[in-house]
Every structure is written in C-alpha cells, then in structure tokens.
Amino acid sequence: MNALKVGVLGAGIAGLAAAGRLKARGHEVTVFDKGRGPGGRASSRRRGLFHFDHGAQYFTARQEEFSAAVGGWLTAGVVAPWDGHIVSLVGGVTSPLKSETRRYVGQPQMSGLAKHLARELDVRCGVQVDVLTRVDGLWMPEEGGEILGAFDRLIVAMPPAQAAQLLEADSPLGGVARSVEMRPCWCVMLGLEARLEVPFDGAFCNESALSWISRDNSKPGRPQTEAWVLHASPEWTEEHLHEEREQVIKALTAEFEEVTGVVLPPVSHRDAHRWGLAQPASEEPVQALCDLERGLALACGAYVGGRVEGAYMSGLAAAAGIG
Ligand SMILES: Cc1cc2nc3c(=O)[nH]c(=O)nc-3n(C[C@H](O)[C@H](O)[C@H](O)COP(=O)(O)OP(=O)(O)OC[C@H]3O[C@@H](n4cnc5c(N)ncnc54)[C@H](O)[C@@H]3O)c2cc1C
Numbered sequence: 001m002n003a004l005k006v007g008v009l010g011a012g013i014a015g016l017a018a019a020g021r022l023k024a025r026g027h028e029v030t031v032f033d034k035g036r037g038p039g040g041r042a043s044s045r046r047r048g049l050f051h052f053d054h055g056a057q058y059f060t061a062r063q064e065e066f067s068a069a070v071g072g073w074l075t076a077g078v079v080a081p082w083d084g085h086i087v088s089l090v091g092g093v094t095s096p097l098k099s100e101t102r103r104y105v106g107q108p109q110m111s112g113l114a115k116h117l118a119r120e121l122d123v124r125c126g127v128q129v130d131v132l133t134r135v136d137g138l139w140m141p142e143e144g145g146e147i148l149g150a151f152d153r154l155i156v157a158m159p160p161a162q163a164a165q166l167l168e169a170d171s172p173l174g175g176v177a178r179s180v181e182m183r184p185c186w187c188v189m190l191g192l193e194a195r196l197e198v199p200f201d202g203a204f205c206n207e208s209a210l211s212w213i214s215r216d217n218s219k220p221g222r223p224q225t226e227a228w229v230l231h232a233s234p235e236w237t238e239e240h241l242h243e244e245r246e247q248v249i250k251a252l253t254a255e256f257e258e259v260t261g262v263v264l265p266p267v268s269h270r271d272a273h274r275w276g277l278a279q280p281a282s283e284e285p286v287q288a289l290c291d292l293e294r295g296l297a298l299a300c301g302a303y304v305g306g307r308v309e310g311a312y313m314s315g316l317a318a319a320a321g322i323g
Pocket of ligand 1: 009010011012013014015032033034035038039040041042054055056057058059060127128129130157158159162185187231275277278279299300301302306307308309311
C-alpha cells in the first residue's frame with residue numbers, strides 16, 4: 001500500500017500504539033492530544049518528592065502480542081514489575097487475593113510508558129479537536145475553526161463519549177461510540193510525613209466508598225516519600241460527582257482511616273482529580289470499530305474491557321483495520 005497520511009486523535013496508550021504501528025509501516029502519522037503531554041489515563045503527577053500515578057495503577061499482560069511488547073519495554077527500562085503486597089480489605093481486615101498476577105508499572109512513573117511510545121512520533125499536545133469534517137474523501141480535524149490537516153485515514157483514540165461528540169450521531173461508528181457507557185472515579189492523592197503502618201502496599205477495598213488504595217512509593221523507581229493514591233468507587237463518585245474538591249478530599253481521607261483502621265501521620269500534600277470517564281460500565285468487548293469505506297477507526301481501552309493492555313491492543317487493531 002502507498003504511504004497514507006493518517007491522523008490520530010488522542011495520545012493515550014491506544015492512540016500511541018496505533019500511531020507507532022502505522023509509522024512502522026511507512027505511513028505519515030500525526031497525533032493530536034488536548035492534554036499537556038501524552039498518556040491520557042495512564043499518566044502521573046509529581047509534587048516535589050511525592051509521585052502519584054493517579055489514573056492507571058499498574059497493568060497486566062495476558063495476550064501474547066502485548067506480553068512481547070512488555071518484554072521490549074522491560075529491556076528498555078521503561079516499565080518494571082511491581083512486587084508490592086496487594087490484598088483485599090474489608091472493615092480493617094485484610095485477606096489474600098483469590099488469584100495472583102504479575103503487575104507492571106511505568107518508569108520512573110506510569111507516564112514513562114506513554115513518553116516512550118511517543119518518542120519517535122509527531123505528537124502535538126495542547127490541541128483539542130472540536131470539529132471533524134470529511135471533504136473530498138479526506139478527514140479534516142479542526143480546533144477553534146482552524147483546520148489541523150487533511151488525512152486519508154483517521155483514528156479516533158479517546159473515550160467513547162468524547163469520540164461521540166466528534167462523530168455524526170447517525171454514522172455507524174458514531175452509534176458505536178454512543179453505545180458505550182463510562183463511569184467516573186474521584187482520585188485523592190496524599191503525601192504523608194511518615195510511613196503509614198499498614199501491612200500492605202495496595203488494597204482492593206470492598207464495602208467502602210473507596211475501591212482501591214495504594215502506596216505509590218512501593219512501586220519501583222519512585223522516591224521513598226510516602227505517597228498514597230485513593231480511588232473512590234464508581235457509585236460513590238457518581239453520588240459526589242459535583243462536590244467541591246476539598247469536600248471530596250476530606251470525605252475520602254476519613255474513609256481511608258476507617259478502612260485501614262490507622263490514624264494518618266501528618267499530611268503535607270493533598271489533592272484530588274476527577275476522572276469523568278474512568279472505566280467502561282461493562283467489560284464486554286465492543287465489535288465493529290472500523291469503517292473501511294470512510295477510512296475511519298475507533299480505538300480505546302473502553303471498547304475492550306478498560307485496561308492498559310486493552311487500550312494497546314485496540315490501537316493495534318485500529319491500525320490493522322485502516323492501514
Ligand atoms: C482511575 C483509573 C484507574 C485505572 N486503573 C487501571 C489499572 O490499574 N490497570 C489498567 O490496566 N488500567 C487501568 N485504568 C484504565 C487505563 O488507564 C485505560 O484503559 C487506558 O489508559 C486507556 O487508554 P486510551 O488510549 O484508550 O484512552 P485515554 O488514556 O483516555 O486517552 C485518550 C486521549 O485522548 C485525548 N483526547 C480526548 N478528547 C480529545 C479531543 N477532542 N482532542 C484531542 N485529544 C483528545 C485525551 O487527552 C487523552 O490523552 C484505569 C483508569 C482510570 C481512570
């Protein structure tokens with residue numbers, strides 16, 4: 001096939017996987033993202049010596065092709081296994097997980113993986129595509145009335161609700177994007193002045209406003225400063241979606257003490273982030289993400305169960321579908 005001009009909207013793991021594969025096949029690829037850097041929901045924050053992965057916490061590798069990619073990233077030093085002690089937690093009582101799995105994290109933060117995938121790509125950050133038109137068989141994404149380019153093929157690699165805003169409601173892929181429901185997640189980040197004395201590094205919380213808590217400094221390559229990430233359950237987040245950040249921090253910090261049964265050491269950094277579109281409501285994979293006739297494909301972890309691995313594989317599938 002002749003070299004094509006391909007636009008990729010979204011520099012999360014899905015968009016970057018798609019762009020990398022298409023570039024390797026000789027196509028001319030441009031990636032646009034509204035964020036300050038690549039990574040999307042697999043990104044991180046630094047506040048002094050406190051490092052937080054506030055979106056994806058870790059990832060697993062189940063499929064052969066993804067495992068092979070992880071092998072390459074391990075060799076390149078951009079991911080590492082996380083051997084943190086992970087438990088299930090109910091009312092201050094811990095129990096082992098039913099099954100164990102190998103967990104990986106980006107280096108030196110989760111965002112390290114996206115930075116690695118983006119390193120040889122033309123990624124234009126700080127660009128929010130707000131209109132998408134098709135003229136004479138070419139896709140033309142726009143931002144604020146400015147046309148960003150004309151592309152033979154286009155991959156829309158963002159959460160379905162955001163893709164739906166750009167695609168016509170009556171188009172086949174517009175309908176697919178609209179059919180996927182996403183749930184939100186409030187995340188609280190706490191920097192503590194001393195170690196929190198609990199016998200685990202991460203816990204899936206049950207019967208709580210929290211669904212997950214994690215000692216991020218137990219991940220490899222992070223500073224040893226005690227940094228905890230708390231994720232609220234989708235139910236709690238939906239109930240408190242529009243609450244003030246301060247209120248959310250207060251409520252979830254109190255719940256953190258409640259579920260761990262431990263009084264926190266002094267907190268020297270606290271912040272919260274609301275992921276409006278965190279995870280798909282269903283893990284059921286969605287089919288038919290390519291419109292061959294119009295040279296358009298959708299990619300996102302949300303179409304295949306909502307994980308980093310799914311995002312990567314969905315990016316490769318989109319690349320195979322159109323390129
Ligand atoms: C709180 C939370 C915890 C999670 N925990 C885990 C976990 O432990 N393990 C795991 O495997 N997965 C986890 N996930 C899921 C994982 O993060 C995602 O499945 C994966 O990162 C999705 O990648 P993506 O490329 O599909 O989408 P995204 O990462 O959402 O990337 C989409 C990109 O599109 C950009 N974008 C959106 N609209 C526009 C626009 N109009 N113009 C330009 N750019 C746009 C966004 O800025 C974003 O960078 C978690 C997610 C969240 C939110």
